[in-house]
Amino acid sequence: MLDLFYTPFSEFEFMQRALVGVIAIALGGGPVGVFLMLRRMSLTGDAMAHAILPGAAIGYLVAGLSLPAMTIGGLFAGVIVAVAAGLVSRFTALKEDASLAAFYLLSLALGVTIVSLRGSNVDLLHVLFGTVLALDDSTLLLLSSISTITVLALALLYRPLVLECVDPVFLRSVSRAGTPTHLIFLGLVVMNLVGGFHALGTLLAVGMMMLPAAASRFWSNDITVMMLLSVAIGIASGLSGLLLSFHAELPAGPAIILSAGAAYVLSLLLGREGGVLWLAWPGKHLEA
Amino acid sequence: MQAGSTAIRFDGVTLGYDRRPAVHHLDGEIPSGSLMAVVGPNGAGKSTLLKGIVGTLKPLDGHIRLDGSSGIAYLPQAAEIDRSFPLSVYDLVAMGLWSRSGLFGGVARRERTRIEQALAAVGLIGFERRPISTLSGGQMQRALFARLLLQDAPVILLDEPFTAIDAKTTADLLDLVRRWHDESRTVVAVLHDLDMVKRTFPQTLLIAREPVAWGETGEVLSAENLLKARRMVEAYDPHADVCHRHVA
Amino acid sequence: MPTRRAAFSLLAGCLALAASSLPAAAQNAQKLKVVATFSILGDMVRNVGGERVEVTTLVGPNGDAHVYSPTPADGRRLTEAGIVFTNGLKFEGWIDRLVKSSGTRAAKIEAAKGVKTLEGEAGGHDHGHGGSDPHAWQSIGNAKIYVANIRDALIAADEAGKATYEANAAAYLGRLDAVEAEIRGLVAGIPADRRRIITSHDAFRYFEEAYGIDFVAPQGVSTESEASAKDVARIIQQIRREKIAAVFVENVSDARLMERIAQETGARIGAKVYSDALSEPGGPAGTYIDMMRHNIRAFSAALSS
Numbered sequence: 001m002l003d004l005f006y007t008p009f010s011e012f013e014f015m016q017r018a019l020v021g022v023i024a025i026a027l028g029g030g031p032v033g034v035f036l037m038l039r040r041m042s043l044t045g046d047a048m049a050h051a052i053l054p055g056a057a058i059g060y061l062v063a064g065l066s067l068p069a070m071t072i073g074g075l076f077a078g079v080i081v082a083v084a085a086g087l088v089s090r091f092t093a094l095k096e097d098a099s100l101a102a103f104y105l106l107s108l109a110l111g112v113t114i115v116s117l118r119g120s121n122v123d124l125l126h127v128l129f130g131t132v133l134a135l136d137d138s139t140l141l142l143l144s145s146i147s148t149i150t151v152l153a154l155a156l157l158y159r160p161l162v163l164e165c166v167d168p169v170f171l172r173s174v175s176r177a178g179t180p181t182h183l184i185f186l187g188l189v190v191m192n193l194v195g196g197f198h199a200l201g202t203l204l205a206v207g208m209m210m211l212p213a214a215a216s217r218f219w220s221n222d223i224t225v226m227m228l229l230s231v232a233i234g235i236a237s238g239l240s241g242l243l244l245s246f247h248a249e250l251p252a253g254p255a256i257i258l259s260a261g262a263a264y265v266l267s268l269l270l271g272r273e274g275g276v277l278w279l280a281w282p283g284k285h286l287e288a
Numbered sequence: 289m290q291a292g293s294t295a296i297r298f299d300g301v302t303l304g305y306d307r308r309p310a311v312h313h314l315d316g317e318i319p320s321g322s323l324m325a326v327v328g329p330n331g332a333g334k335s336t337l338l339k340g341i342v343g344t345l346k347p348l349d350g351h352i353r354l355d356g357s358s359g360i361a362y363l364p365q366a367a368e369i370d371r372s373f374p375l376s377v378y379d380l381v382a383m384g385l386w387s388r389s390g391l392f393g394g395v396a397r398r399e400r401t402r403i404e405q406a407l408a409a410v411g412l413i414g415f416e417r418r419p420i421s422t423l424s425g426g427q428m429q430r431a432l433f434a435r436l437l438l439q440d441a442p443v444i445l446l447d448e449p450f451t452a453i454d455a456k457t458t459a460d461l462l463d464l465v466r467r468w469h470d471e472s473r474t475v476v477a478v479l480h481d482l483d484m485v486k487r488t489f490p491q492t493l494l495i496a497r498e499p500v501a502w503g504e505t506g507e508v509l510s511a512e513n514l515l516k517a518r519r520m521v522e523a524y525d526p527h528a529d530v531c532h533r534h535v536a
Numbered sequence: 537m538p539t540r541r542a543a544f545s546l547l548a549g550c551l552a553l554a555a556s557s558l559p560a561a562a563q564n565a566q567k568l569k570v571v572a573t574f575s576i577l578g579d580m581v582r583n584v585g586g587e588r589v590e591v592t593t594l595v596g597p598n599g600d601a602h603v604y605s606p607t608p609a610d611g612r613r614l615t616e617a618g619i620v621f622t623n624g625l626k627f628e629g630w631i632d633r634l635v636k637s638s639g640t641r642a643a644k645i646e647a648a649k650g651v652k653t654l655e656g657e658a659g660g661h662d663h664g665h666g667g668s669d670p671h672a673w674q675s676i677g678n679a680k681i682y683v684a685n686i687r688d689a690l691i692a693a694d695e696a697g698k699a700t701y702e703a704n705a706a707a708y709l710g711r712l713d714a715v716e717a718e719i720r721g722l723v724a725g726i727p728a729d730r731r732r733i734i735t736s737h738d739a740f741r742y743f744e745e746a747y748g749i750d751f752v753a754p755q756g757v758s759t760e761s762e763a764s765a766k767d768v769a770r771i772i773q774q775i776r777r778e779k780i781a782a783v784f785v786e787n788v789s790d791a792r793l794m795e796r797i798a799q800e801t802g803a804r805i806g807a808k809v810y811s812d813a814l815s816e817p818g819g820p821a822g823t824y825i826d827m828m829r830h831n832i833r834a835f836s837a838a839l840s841s
Contacts, residue, residue, distance in 0.1 A: 012769055013800045038373060116605075133768050134792040136799075163383060166373045173342055173362045174386045174439070221374040221419055245765035252765050 008246045014133055018242055021135045021143050021199050022256065025208050026234025028147035028192045031154050031227040033213030036189065038223070039165045042210055044096070047104035048186075049193045049206045051081035053111025056197070061114055067138050071194055078190030081107055086183055130201030132242075132252045139198050146195040150188050154227075157181055162223065200253045208234055211260035218271020233263050293355060295320035295443055295474040296341060300350035302531075303333065303340040309348060309531070310336040312498045318476065320355060320442070323469040325489035325505070326478045329518055332496045334478040335365055338445045341476070354443070361441035363432055365448045365478075371421050377431050378416040381406060384438025406434040411460060426457035433461050444468060446477040450484075462488060482509060496520035568694050570642075571617040573628050574601045575814040576673055577647055577682075579824045581621055583708045584686045588697045592617070597816045606630055611638035618693050621686065624648040627670035645689040647682040648672045654741050671739040671811065675746035676716040676828065680709055715825050722836040723747050730839050734775060734794075734803065735784040739811035749835060752780070763793060775801040782806045782838035806838035 009015045036045050055077025059069035081103045089096035135143075154161070160181040163171040171178045189209075196205025216229035241256025250258075269276050296318040303311040311333035318324060326334045339345040340352055342362045354360070382403055407413050410430035415423075423431065429449065436444060446465075450458045466488065468475050479485050485492060485505060492508040494500045496517040501508040567590040572578035578593035585591065592613050595601040601623075614620060615638050622631050624646030635644060653668040672678040687705040691698045723731070732750040733740075740751040752774060774780070775797070783798040784806040798805045809831045810821040821827035 008765070008769070012772060014768060014772070014796050015765060017796075018765070131792050133763060133765060134796040136792065136795065159386075162373075162375070162379075163386075165370060166375055166380070167369045167383070169344075169364055169368055170362075170383065170435075172344060173360065223374055226374075242765055246769060247766065249764040249766040251763065255764075 004247070005243065008243065014135075015242060015246065017135045017140060018132050018199075018252065019238065021132060021140055022208075022238030022242070023235050024140070024143035024147045025192070025196050025199060025205075026212065026231050026238060028150035028188075029196060029205075029209040030212050030216075030230030030234045032150060032185075032188055032192050033209040033211075034216065034223065034226045034230050035154075035161060035165070035185065037210065037213045037217065041096075042214070044100055045189060045193070045206045045209050047100050048078055048082060048189055049197065049202050050111075051104040051107040052078045052190065052193055052197065053202060054107050054114055055080075055111075056194075057111040057114035061117065067136075067142065067198065071142060071198070074194040074197065075190060077107060077111075078194060079187060082186035082190055083183060086179075086186060090179065130197060130199050130204065130253055132199045132256070133245075135199060143195045143199065146191050150192060153184065153188055157184060161185060200256065204253050204257050207257035207260055208237070211257070211264045212237065215260075215264040215267035215271075218267040218273055218275050221273055234260065237263055293320050294318070295322070295355050296476075297353040298350070299353070301340065301347050301352055302349035303336050303345055304348050307348065309333075310497065311340070311495070312531075314350070314495075314499055316493075316499065316502055318474065320474050321469075321472045322491050323465070323475050323489050324477070324491040324493060325485040326476060326493045326495060327480070327482065327485060327509075328495040328500070329520075332517070334495060335447050337495070338362065338364075338447050338476070338478060341445060359439075359441040360443045360445060361436045361439040362445045363436060363447060363449055365451070369420070369428075371423075371428075373420070375420050376416065377407075377412060377418050377420060377423070378403065380420055380431055381412075381434045381438065384435035384440075386439075402438060403434075406437040409437055409464065410434045425452055426454045429453050429461065430457060433464055437464070441473070443474045444476070446475070448478050448480065451480065485509065568619070568690070568697075569617045570619040570621060570690075571613055572621045573623060573631055574599070574812070576812075576824050576827070577621050577623060579814060580647070580679070580682055580708075581686055581690075583823075584683060584701060584705045585690055586700060586704045588694065588700055589690065595813065597814050597819075597822075599813050601628055601812060604628070604630060606634045610634060614638040614640040614642060617642045619643045619645055619689055621645050621647055621689070623670055623673075625651075625653060625668045625670035625672065643689065643693060645685065647685050648678070649681075649685055651678045651681050654745060669741050672742050673824070674740055674743040674811070676712050676719070677746060678742060679824065680712055683708055683712070711825060715828050718829065719747055719832045722832050723749060726836055726839045730781060732778060732780045733782055733784055733806075733835060733839070734771060734780055734797070735809065735811075743831075747832075768793070768797065771797055772801055775803055782835075784809050784834070784838070804838055807834040809834050 009019060033045070036042055052074040055073035055075065056070040057073070058077075059066065059071070059073030062073075063069035081100075085096060085100040085103050088094055088099040092099075160171065160175070160177045164178055164181050164185075168178060192209060193202075193205050196208055199205075200208065212230040212233035213226070215233050216226040219229055220226050237260035238256050240259035242252060244250050244255040244259065245252040248255075267275065272278065294317045298314045298316050301311065301314040302309045303314075310331075314337070326337060328334055336345065340347060341354070342360055382399075384406070385399055385403070404413070407416065410433050412427065412430050412434060415427070415431075420428065420431070433449075449461065453461075462484070465475060465477070477489070479489075486509060489505055491503065492505040493502045494508050494513055494517055497520060500517045500520070501510075501513045568585070568588055569590050569592070570581060570585065571592050571594065572581050573593075574595040575593050575597050578591050581589065582591050594606065594610050594613070595604045611634060614635060617640065620631075620635065620640065620642045622628055622644065625648050627648075648670070651672045653672065656667050656669045673682060683705055687701050690701045694701075726749075731748060732752065734752050738751065740749075743749065744751050752771065775783075780801075781804060783794055783801075783803045794805065797803070808820075810827045814823065814827055815821040821830045
């Protein structure tokens with residue numbers, strides 16, 4: 001038993017680091033994912049992950065696989081796309097899904113072109129897939145900072161965020177906090193994706209954001225509980241994925257996302273709130 | 289609020305979308321403390337008018353002036369509320385306290401009492417923990433009125449608040465409206481039920497893109513005026529010229 | 537009149553002279569155009585072909601031929617070429633399709649033909665090379681076979697240059713022998729129990745076979761496969777167990793993973809080595825010979841200290 005769960009981490013520092021990294025990602029990504037999902041913006045997360053690419057690519061072009069360069073680049077690109085899409089949908093007839101789709105496709109193509117310019121396809125692979133097994137001190141610091149900022153920001157912005165989701169017209173009529181809240185939220189999404197992509201790559205960073213959140217929906221109707229659950233599921237997926245990678249020789253990043261996916265399917269089937277099993281066999285009806 | 293002061297003033301106001309006016313050249317005042325109905329055929333610009341007052345729509349021409357910064361409570365038509373969002377009735381109603389607690393404040397005990405009172409006023413005691421997705425149309429409207437109560441605003445705008453609502457709820461909520469009037473608040477409501485207007489609302493604005501009549505309900509809702517309003521077509525003219533009429 | 541006739545014949549003579557030099561000029565402009573799939577091969581072809589050939593390389597310095605995506609421009613280069621030199625042994629998974637779609641009539645030559653191949657790495661890292669390890673050039677003995685194949689192909693395409701090609705090839709082979717001697721000398725200088733190296737790209741098996749240095753890798757033969765935690769743990773355990781002193785990164789894989797492994801084991805990170813591609817022309821491994829020399833010196837320096 002000990003050998004199965006504990007030894008891989010006690011014996012190898014890279015495993016400890018990977019776990020810390022994944023915990024940080026889950027801490028920030030889970031709650032953000034819950035809000036994305038409740039606001040019907042799940043695919044936005046995916047789009048934003050791709051939007052980050054040209055910024056990170058430019059950072060890479062300028063300074064190679066450098067953490068600060070690619071992070072700043074990614075943040076810039078993400079923020080620009082998020083703000084642009086948000087503003088376009090607020091002030092023109094085009095709704096957010098279409099404007100975001102347009103921007104992120106542009107972004108992705110731009111990003112791939114830029115990385116290809118510099119020559120090596122391998123680095124492109126690493127940008128796309130990440131290296132959770134190779135987290136150095138600065139990356140870990142970045143990930144922890146991002147999750148701390150995220151948690152603080154969400155605590156502060158909780159009420160306007162909820163309002164913005166449920167009744168944006170009302171919010172607009174009582175306060176001007178609507179648009180900035182939305183933009184700050186998108187900023188948080190970008191930050192968490194940029195952090196996630198250093199460890200898991202563009203494609204999988206979104207997975208850690210959306211899958212635990214989607215799974216948590218099937219267990220509770222309370223937003224706070226959902227957020228806590230999504231963090232727990234995220235951490236559990238990380239743990240499970242790392243152990244799978246260790247014992248079954250699967251590549252680490254995908255193993256983590258597969259674990260999260262399994263959690264989602266289990267929740268889908270067994271979850272108390274609308275899980276398939278409960279829908280199929282609801283039991284006798286109540287008195288009132 | 290002083291009696292006789294103006295709550296809302298319109299100066300040559302034209303409101304619309306994409307340069308096409310939905311409300312054309314509106315001049316006038318709504319005195320504070322009035323209980324006014326806004327009626328007119330479909331497409332007359334009634335909802336647009338309310339949106340202009342609240343500020344979500346900027347006038348294409350002219351000004352709308354509000355008395356001070358006293359705050360407005362606005363109930364839009366078929367509120368664009370995301371019913372599937374996991375929110376309890378209590379939390380929905382508690383939003384009305386926004387301006388008091390603002391961005392970060394929690395809900396103090398004194399406020400809790402007020403929320404309970406508001407729920408009682410609309411007959412939703414016992415519904416606190418229910419998710420809003422389980423409410424009927426009437427129950428939702430009651431909850432939204434409770435929220436309006438908590439907002440405690442001097443000006444209240446209601447856009448078709450009783451459409452598709454059952455009679456009992458309508459009666460209960462109308463009582464609330466009368467109570468607001470007794471509290472000297474300014475209430476403006478867009479309505480379709482002319483009998484209800486004649487019974488409850490002392491002032492009426494009859495509008496069909498342009499104001500047809502404005503004043504005492506009895507005078508405004510004459511057969512002649514109503515006919516006139518109906519004749520003013522919802523004129524969407526693809527070849528419309530730039531409007532040259534001057535407003536003083 | 538005498539002056540006019542003189543002028544006329546002078547003019548005619550000049551013209552004739554000019555005309556006769558045209559074919560010679562045309563011949564000089566008519567270098568044999570060839571395409572090499574990647575930089576190492578391109579360098580060898582240049583050395584054998586000399587002035588008579590114009591070499592275009594598809595995957596340039598520091599590029600990764602395993603995952604290269606050919607562009608339409610590459611197709612065009614193929615159609616303009618007389619010979620296409622590939623490594624063979626399925627190194628370039630994309631070349632057959634490119635040749636077909638470009639419709640080129642160039643001769644397709646596999647430089648590694650006749651090389652005694654080693655099996656691709658077993659153990660789950662299947663990357664589509666179908667069995668043989670393609671990095672045959674890492675042994676000078678094989679490189680000499682490459683050179684011979686190149687020389688013969690050039691002669692077949694350009695009979696007139698036979699003497700030049702043979703001379704160039706012979707000279708180059710001589711230089712290769714010198715480098716090989718240098719390599720063997722340096723290896724001999726490393727204590728026998730220290731001849732073990734970790735590197736992140738398993739491309740040195742031919743080098744290992746020829747010169748006796750053990751290479752251990754955290755990833756499979758291709759850069760396409762991603763490391764699992766078990767792979768990394770295995771490498772770390774091995775480094776600790778066998779007290780391997782050096783870890784090497786080369787120009788086609790993830791330096792971050794190597795850093796992490798080196799940090800955790802206390803092993804030294806050696807200088808950058810080159811396995812699948814040359815460096816930029818002025819750099820430490822701008823030619824094949826420079827590359828081999830640079831690599832062995834780096835290995836030797838890290839292991840001997």
